[in-house]
Amino acid sequence: MDLKPSGSLKIDTFSMRIGDIEGVELDRLHAHSLAVGWPHRAEDWQFLREMGHGFVALDEIGRVLGSAMWFAHGADFATVGMVITSPRLQTLGAGQWLMKRVFEKVAGRDLRLNATRAARRLYLSLDFQPEKTVYQCQGVASLQMTGRPANIRGDVRSLGENDIAAMIALDAAGFGVRRAALIEKLFVHSAGYGLFKGHTLSAFALCRPFGRGHVVGPVVAVSDADALAVVRPHVADHSGSFLRIDTHMDNGEFAAFLSHSGMPVFDTVVTMSLGKRFAAVPYGSSLRTYALASQTLG
Numbered sequence: 001m002d003l004k005p006s007g008s009l010k011i012d013t014f015s016m017r018i019g020d021i022e023g024v025e026l027d028r029l030h031a032h033s034l035a036v037g038w039p040h041r042a043e044d045w046q047f048l049r050e051m052g053h054g055f056v057a058l059d060e061i062g063r064v065l066g067s068a069m070w071f072a073h074g075a076d077f078a079t080v081g082m083v084i085t086s087p088r089l090q091t092l093g094a095g096q097w098l099m100k101r102v103f104e105k106v107a108g109r110d111l112r113l114n115a116t117r118a119a120r121r122l123y124l125s126l127d128f129q130p131e132k133t134v135y136q137c138q139g140v141a142s143l144q145m146t147g148r149p150a151n152i153r154g155d156v157r158s159l160g161e162n163d164i165a166a167m168i169a170l171d172a173a174g175f176g177v178r179r180a181a182l183i184e185k186l187f188v189h190s191a192g193y194g195l196f197k198g199h200t201l202s203a204f205a206l207c208r209p210f211g212r213g214h215v216v217g218p219v220v221a222v223s224d225a226d227a228l229a230v231v232r233p234h235v236a237d238h239s240g241s242f243l244r245i246d247t248h249m250d251n252g253e254f255a256a257f258l259s260h261s262g263m264p265v266f267d268t269v270v271t272m273s274l275g276k277r278f279a280a281v282p283y284g285s286s287l288r289t290y291a292l293a294s295q296t297l298g
């Protein structure tokens with residue numbers, strides 16, 4: 001009888017249990033997102049946990065094999081993100097399973113998320129509708145001093161705590177949903193520049209540590225020129241280091257500025273919604289979100 005064991009063993013059944021993301025050590029969540037090549041640091045997970053809620057899928061010995069989070073704003077709306085299943089589990093139904101657990105918690109709310117290419121089929125099967133492409137622009141920032149500087153109408157200055165209420169109002173107009181708690185919390189971790197016309201805040205951009213460097217967002221403005229007025233100082237501050245901006249803008253002065261400042265398009269995701277659609281604000285006519293807070297947060 002040949003007792004030589006085979007070099008491989010096929011294991012096609014194992015069970016997982018659902019857990020609250022709160023109870024999981026940050027380094028295990030960090031390892032989980034690293035396994036799919038995501039740049040989140042342990043601190044980024046911590047920030048998201050403080051902002052939202054989530055589930056993890058755990059194996060028999062407590063390893064994190066799946067995650068899904070949601071971030072509620074008001075009574076009627078939530079964003080969904082950090083939906084990850086471990087590579088060895090993918091296409092076996094774990095993504096669907098996690099999303100259905102999330103649905104139980106966000107029942108009755110309009111939902112918005114940003115879907116990677118890998119996830120589009122999953123979300124389509126759950127009736128999410130594609131709305132807009134998000135351009136993930138990133139690289140080593142370099143502010144080009146040549147060319148005509150942005151035509152700034154108003155005064156640009158650093159934002160302080162007294163400006164938070166105005167930022168919340170602008171963000172709500174651009175995003176379509178009021179996100180007071182998120183803006184307050186982002187502000188604590190961010191540097192911010194605002195464009196003031198008289199005493200009125202008319203555009204702003206926050207920038208905070210994230211992933212491989214810093215991320216600029218949210219950025220809210222009525223025009224490319226105003227958006228550039230508040231983003232430029234962040235690019236100057238981080239010149240020579242890694243900077244990222246996630247934007248829906250695919251052309252115009254703002255998009256051109258990003259690629260000329262060392263941040264070409266690295267990847268795209270698609271904003272999808274379930275329930276009320278993400279109302280597209282007519283270009284140039286009113287406040288719009290020029291850069292997302294992040295793909296997870298919207």
Ligand SMILES: CC(C)(COP(=O)(O)OP(=O)(O)OC[C@H]1O[C@@H](n2cnc3c(N)ncnc32)[C@H](O)[C@@H]1OP(=O)(O)O)[C@@H](O)C(=O)NCCC(=O)NCCS
Pocket residue numbers: 036082083084085086089090091092093094095096097114115116117118119120121122125
């Ligand atoms: C996206 C992701 C969460 C999907 O998880 P999953 O566990 O593979 O999802 P499921 O097994 O539940 O699949 C759900 C549906 O998508 C299909 N599907 C999933 N991956 C697929 C693939 N690579 N090719 C074809 N179909 C695929 C499944 O067949 C299923 O379709 P159905 O509903 O018509 O039966 C997982 O691939 C992942 O973590 N990717 C890396 C991180 C990422 O991009 N996350 C998404 C953030 S928005």
